[in-house]
Amino acid sequence: MEQIPEPAKERLLFLMRILEKNREKPLTSGNLEALTGWSSHTIRKDISFLGGDYGGGPGGGAKKAGTSCGYNPETLMPAIKAALGLNRRRRFCVVGLGRLGSAYLNFQSFELGEFELAAGFDSNVNRVEILKSPVPLYPAYKIPEAVNRFAIEIALLCVPGEAAQASAEKLAAAGIRGIVNFAPVVLSLPPEVAVRNVYVMDELRALAVKISH
Amino acid sequence: MEQIPEPAKERLLFLMRILEKNREKPLTSGNLEALTGWSSHTIRKDISFLGGDYGGGPGGGAKKAGTSCGYNPETLMPAIKAALGLNRRRRFCVVGLGRLGSAYLNFQSFELGEFELAAGFDSNVNRVEILKSPVPLYPAYKIPEAVNRFAIEIALLCVPGEAAQASAEKLAAAGIRGIVNFAPVVLSLPPEVAVRNVYVMDELRALAVKISH
Structure with a gap:
């Protein structure tokens, strides 16, 4: 083709x-x-x-x-x-299990289409142990092992802004190929890692521009 | 101009x-x-x-x-x-205070730029009473009154999919001019209400397309 x-x-x-x-x-x-x-x-x-x-x-x-x-x-x-390469299931994980991250842990399969949530990670071991989740949760130091074991390709990055760059680098080193970044920072990563930024401020601005007349 | x-x-x-x-x-x-x-x-x-x-x-x-x-x-x-009409502060609200909505209640001002969070709404009165929040929270039936009183222009719609259309109509009737829709449904609204959809599946797909070679 x-x-x-x-x-x-x-x-x-x-x-x-x-x-x-x-x-x-x-x-x-x-x-x-x-x-x-x-x-x-x-x-x-x-x-x-x-x-x-x-x-x-x-x-x-x-x-x-x-x-x-x-x-x-x-x-x-x-x-x-x-x-477009969307005809096979791909696995993703959620990194950072605060309010935003734990919301994504609980998304229903119809909201995820051909994507399968495989694991969640948080640097807070306590949080990993007490959170209820439909998928296994791990402390952040297990990212390389779990990404590899579950063949996870994509991560939803939901950590606080100050932790985002370090977490993204850890994910890139573990072999993650794409990151949806919800932290309000610009990530600096090797070109082989694709990034999509979801910034609420940008969405608000795009709306404000539309309604400004 | x-x-x-x-x-x-x-x-x-x-x-x-x-x-x-x-x-x-x-x-x-x-x-x-x-x-x-x-x-x-x-x-x-x-x-x-x-x-x-x-x-x-x-x-x-x-x-x-x-x-x-x-x-x-x-x-x-x-x-x-x-x-672009971004040189004045605009007020927005969060509608639906589950995990996703309550995450946005707690965003910091640097993540919001020229936008000011004014209120949160949920149909569950109990949730409205017990949630900790930096802004006032109201039961959903107070949307028309509060939108008007605080001159709220934009809403982050974080309700479950099955409630999204009804909530969006209520917001439109109350005079909301723009909606950031996080529910995985397509809203049908009068043309004067601007909508931005944030669907995690679309973000995942956009990444999958980028990494598929």
């Missing part, structure tokens, strides 16, 4: 979410244009990276007589999943 | 975060191109919406003899803030 450029991957991921919410009926690239704001040309090009035939844009599917117009969510969705 | 297009606003917001982390030295549009991936032409155009002179790109500031090359973070940052 052709290598998919990063921006196209991001759009395909967004498209997949739209398809998940619209499983019932085919969507034309015109429908998708209205839902995403991207041009139907861009959408058709992104989908062309997947190879295969998933229906098509306005008139696209209609080229063949008797074919309904629009992309078929039931075939397009799995094709995007496969192309 | 000229009306700034939405995509330019989003880029300016991102630029503001970069400037906040790089207060010391001027940044050329070439530096910013490397940090953002946007063309220096786009960056210069976005900044031109602000009006005024903030230094400039490679060669931009050098047009005047003795002017250092690059944008000056100390003048550019407040100009972006003003243009």
Whole structure:
């Protein structure tokens, strides 16, 4: 398969979410244009990276007589999943079991999709022992051993800001490949570790910008 | 001031975060191109919406003899803030005081920037009475009264998925203008209410896509 450029991957991921919410009926690239704001040309090009035939844009599917117009969510969705590497389960862990971290310990499987929570870690041994949890909890010094044993690829980093950089480095050294960072600091890590930052202030700002007129 | 297009606003917001982390030295549009991936032409155009002179790109500031090359973070940052409507404090509340919601009750002011937490709400009166909090907590039926009294503009919605739509409608009816939605559901609200969704699954997926090669 052709290598998919990063921006196209991001759009395909967004498209997949739209398809998940619209499983019932085919969507034309015109429908998708209205839902995403991207041009139907861009959408058709992104989908062309997947190879295969998933229906098509306005008139696209209609080229063949008797074919309904629009992309078929039931075939397009799995094709995007496969192309983006989302067609296998991946394990993740929660690091830092304060209020935020322990909230994520208790997420339901439908909130996690193809991801499986495998373990939780905290530097406070006492907290690890008393917290109720659906997955095993370990003191932080066991991160290298447990990450390796459970083949954990991703960590939700929920430690306080002042501990975040050191924890992230420990996770990177243990072989973690991606970190969702909830601590309000910018992490400095080797380029092979991917980071996504979730900062409440950024979400508030994005809203404030939208409502400022 | 000229009306700034939405995509330019989003880029300016991102630029503001970069400037906040790089207060010391001027940044050329070439530096910013490397940090953002946007063309220096786009960056210069976005900044031109602000009006005024903030230094400039490679060669931009050098047009005047003795002017250092690059944008000056100390003048550019407040100009972006003003243009995006981020130059005044806005009040927000937390709705749903389970683990996730009560974590956000206890965020420190440096994690919130120009936003001020004004109140918390939960449908469980008992929880409202026993939770320790730096701000007043109220039962959910007091949302209309408190939103109005404290001039709250934004809500962090941390209720369980099955309660999210009803809570969001109540907030919209009370005059809330923006919602950060942490519940794993898609909210259906009047267009004048802005929504930002924070779904852990989406963050995990975005990471999985990045690490899948």
